Amino acid sequence: MTAESKPPFPPFTAETARIKVKAAQDAWNTKNAEVVQMAYTPDSIWRNRDTFLQGRPEIVEFLKKKWSRENGYRLRKELFAFTDNKIAVQFWYEWYDESGQWWRTYGLEDWTFADDGLMRKRQMSGNDVKIAEEERWFKEGVDVNEVAITEQHW
Template sequence: MSTESKPPFPPFTRETAQQKVKTAQAAWNSKNPEFVQFAYTPDSIWRNRDTFLQGREQIVDFLTKKWAKEKEYRLRKELFAFTDDKIAVQFWYEWRDEAGQWWRTYGLEDWTFAPNGLMRKRQMSGNDVKIGEADRWFQDGVDVDSVDISEKHW
């Protein structure tokens, strides 16, 4: 039996759910699949758009390919809702493709946690929108949490 754990643990409060969201945001912004995988149970299941994964090896492979394609990736996650062992997140991220086109991806995630605080299920739905360089929200050197999303045009 694994002794891995990742506090805070369910059941979540608003404060601990918010902590999980911002910890995930920081981990994903590291763009380090080997690091990110340890937030998930060894047998974690994912749906990422039309891709279905199970286990850390598949998570690492998926994230490695994702971040090789999505250059200058910058992500923001916000708590949407929570229950005892579930958290819903809204997110936005920007990235540039190999041709230099900028994109913003909008979406929602549904997370379910094991008692040890590791995520055992992740479901993601997202949409990609082409943007111009001048339309970017997350400029170099700007903390993603300092950008006032409420003032942005949807």
């Protein structure tokens, strides 16, 4: 494996897929695009809603713009399904815009990995829903992994 390899490596088991998902969650919650980019192959391809990207420089630019407008960003990812080198994830994140309006984004991601454990393809679909401050799940001091997410929240 290379110096940029990111264990766990495919083929995934239920346990290693969960580890990969939580590592991604933790990296994204740093809101540090330079750190996050290292989980992807140098030529990784992305579809993020209606935006198409290729390569780490485009990933970094995209994430910096994203986190400059999504204030208070806090993310939770959960394993949805997996195969040998693919993982599907459901996620929820909360953020507020420049007017102070809070939003919750719900979505799914489809990840494909190279043999070295770096993600070579990421596809994301998501929907933003306005929420009131009192409806927030991921408030400061709350461990995003401890929030009980059930259908009643929808």
